[in-house]
Amino acid sequence: MKKALHLMLSVTLLGAMVGCGTNSNTSTGGKEVTPAPADSKPAATAPAPAKKVELKVFMGFPRFKDQFDKYFEQFKAKEKAEKNIDVTINLEMPNPDQAKQILQTRLSSNDAPDLFTLHAVADVPSYYKAGYLSDLSNQPFAAGLFDNVKKTVTFDGKIVALPLESLEWGYLYNKKVFNDLGLKAPQTVDEMKAVVEKLKLNKVTPFELSFQEAWIPQLIMALSLGGIVTSEHPDWIQKMNKGEASYKDVQDVFNIIDIVMQNGTDKPFEVGSAQGSTDFANGKAAMWVQGPWQAEAIQKVNPKIEFGVAPLPVSNNPKGTMINLSTSTSLAVSPTSKNKEVAMDLLNYILDPKDSSALFQELKFNPVSKVHTYKSFPWIDEAMTYVSQGKAYQDLSLPNGVTDEQAKLLQSYYAKQVTKDEIIKSLDKKWADAIKAQQ
Template sequence: MKAMKKLISAAVVMCLLLSLAACGGKKEEPANTGAKDVTATQAPAKEDGKDSQSSAEPKEAELNIMMSFPQYMDQWETYVQQFKDKMLAEENIKLTVNLEMPSSDQYESVLQARLTGDDAPDLYTIHSNNLKTYNEAGYLTDLSGEVLAGKIFENVKNTVSIDGKLMAVPIESTAWGVLYNKDIFTECGLQVPNTLDELKNVCKVLKDKGYTPFLLAYQEQWVPQLMTALTIGGKVSGEAKDWLERMYADNASYAEIIDIFDVIDVIMQYGTDRAMEEGSEAGSADFANGKAAMYVQGTWASNTIMTANPDFNMGVFALPVNNNQACTMVNLSTSTTLAVYPNSKNLDIALKFANYVLDDKDSSALFQSCSFNPIATVHNYETSSWVKEAYEYVEAGRAYQDLVLPNSVTDEQGKLLQEYYVGSVTREDIIKALDDKFKEANRLSKQN
């Protein structure tokens, strides 16, 4: 009997050991792909000769940063390195930075697991639409008092503020509308349309000259969704100004903005075939090769388009919703922002990094190398022609701030537009489904 007890306890111990090993193993190796430690071995700033500071032993500190930019890993690594050199030179702090870049499809879940598991990174990127949720859960630091707050353009700042408080550093901000092929437009002697009738005319002329007016790539749901983003945004900002507010109060309906379907119908009617079989990347490539003259897609696709056809002559115009020119506006939205975790052990250094992202001297180079758009007064670099064109609308006051709809409603719009395209739902079905979805989202946000 004794021997048996021993054996059982041995088995229990083994189980425990194994479980420990399993957990420990997960923590030690960077659980996320692309995580790299950028430890400074030699700080070049030190070699300048002035090491009056290095006489004192440098303080050691650690900073954990998590970002959703695996495609810009190199640029951010370089920037982090510069920050470390700066810290060592100016503050005599020897900083170790763990920069993690999980792939974008797992980013959210990794971040949420880390936050709820009390293993939060000191700085992390989130989408500006999620700022409200994260703020309510207490995961954001108010940055209004920091130096960086004074540098950000006012209209960009609004997109990342809650109740007038700056809650994150905007990083990717875009003005976007409809992309068009300038060469085709010039050849047909066409001007950028400002009203729905003008748009219809443009389509007719293009068709007569043998061009397909619109490129449709509806396989991924977020692409058709761009049409509702633009049309609802334009309509609401130009005419139905309190619509969104009333939607959040369960006191409005999509029926009030039903005319957004007029332009959606035009786009679908004058579009390319086999839209459901066309992914967004394939769509960009086809657009670059002249398969159609216009493409409802953001300027973020420029990379793919320019790779597919480096000589492409691209322009941006605002999508008309109806014949009221006040509704014809480009969308100004902020996607990725950088947030600071309020309970960070090195909050002061984390804030310094946040400020350094908009540094007077170094920030421009970083933003330019990642081909981000300028978002602050410190950014004084030359941008591409299409970005400039879109920002001309912004400067002329013809831009609206991206509407923040509940995520579930945004997703639903994409799904319903796919179904609208294949003909399985009508306008009325869409209105009812979206109204229901909005009410559900309202109910759920109250519950939590």
């Protein structure tokens, strides 16, 4: 009896144990589970690895490398924080004299940078027709552009570049030198001759000459041609495009070119833009046919210098003495970019509502957008007084290659290697060849 009772208890206990094991295995798949401590926390999820993107950026003004290096570092941090994208920016900044040729070679050989600078007036039409420019009309930066600036980067009804340098420029002059000698900015060629003579009488060199880089003497032609064409030959561009005009019609451009070249500093072919800025800042010459884009370099050498911007006289008709009003260096995005989304992010960051004012102010650039809140510079205010009087013109649109040809020829002209007639003949041919190539 005792044995039977013991057997029954053993079977009952075994069944209970089996039952408990079956219930436990129902929720764990047969695996033994160790209860978690009451105060334990879920394991943290590892952050997703950052996406790596490389951008190639081509910009034609090496004098601003430090500023853009710093600004691009800010963009990289922003892109990493907001989108977890680790951006590498390969910045290429060749000398301005070689930049355009290098870029055109890259574009034509299907090796386009993701972003690149170009001249709004001189380059946009030909680059757009060649398919090198993306439509930026719907990008966030576009809505804030000032209307007059927006027009300069619009082609075929589309915004195709972001404007960097909006310019009101003529020549630079040392205000202290002018004030000390009782001089005012001349409004005619004869008045300029008188200013030159008074400067020389007081042992002051009239003009800084820095012809080591061909684009600098070309500025004299740009201003003189702009003033004469706008005031005396308003249909000259159209006639040239039709083969019905010549540079001989506007040969008075040489009046002011000769005055500048014959009354300047020595050894100009040993002086480029950097040394020219230093020389002008240190008072080596009273005037420099150069744009206010050199302001940062000039003030870096002499923070106390006071300089003004005045229109270059081109004849004895004051109506031709005009400020050049234009947009020059602009930034475009290649349609073939493999990282177009990030390229567009960088493009828009150039006019970021929060950060771009500090960048443009440091570069000494004019405001180009409603997002810019900094005060304009004194030399810009001076130039704008002429603009408000109607004494300004939009930068002339010359065929591709003509500006570069003018630059080379003016270097040769100073060195007395070519005559005026030879320059006229060469520029007429270059213009005609460029029009033919477009057809």
